[in-house]
Amino acid sequence: MAHKHHTDEVFTQKRRPKGPIKFNLQLNEEQKLAKAKIFESPITVLKGMAGSGKTLVAVQVALDLLFQKKIDKIIITRPTVSKEDIGFLPGDIKEKMDPWLAPIYHNLYALYNKEKVDKELENENIEIVPFAFMRGRTFLNSFVIVDEAQNVTHNQMETVIGRLGKGSKMVICGDLAQIDLKDKRETGFSFLARIEEQVEGFRTHTLLQNHRHEIVSPILKVYKTFRD
DSSP states (O other), X not given: OHHHHHHHHXXXXXXXXXXXXXXXXXXXXXXXXXXXXXXXXXXXXXXXXXXXXXXXXXXXXXXXXXXXXXXXXXXXXXXXXXXXXXXXXXXXXXXXXXXXXXXXXXXXXXXXXXXXXXXXXXXXXXXXXXXXXXXXXXXXSEEEEEOSGGXXXXXXXXXXXXXXXXXXEEEEEEOGGGOOSSSGGGBHHHHHTTOGGGSTTEEEEEEOOOOSOTTHHHHHHHHHHHHO
């Protein structure tokens, strides 16, 4: 019995958070504020232009919680706006989704050790879940990242939000300037971003700074003026 007690004690020590996680990339002040907002709410809508770091912030929070054992799993999903149905693509679910999830992987590997991240993927502690496989699932004690959410339809948005279970958080990242849906009115993201005052515990936050090359921002502004 003494040996069993010692084993249980060692296991408990391994599960105990080791303190703040040291990431390879540090967030700026605007992104740190967004991170704090995510910790405060079960569901956060994170808006911002391309290059503002929406996905980076969401991924860092997810890894922070996973490595400190505060959640059991990271769930990652995003819509696949393509002429080719994902069901006809070769490979397993992860292989099918990899082309669409390249930005997520880029942020995972930029923030933390690649071998450690790959191990979490292999152990399914970081799981890729296409929208087509959402129904019937409940994500308990998980951190859910919905990326490129401006291309999520109303029905898809209802489905993914309905999967959130006890002990979980969700971050929904999107940019209304990058809607690829044929009918822009079909995006569930724009509707979701307007209901903050109607639902307690639901928050939206906007990142305003662009962290790509300095020439990107003025060009995007000209494009926006042209479209408007």
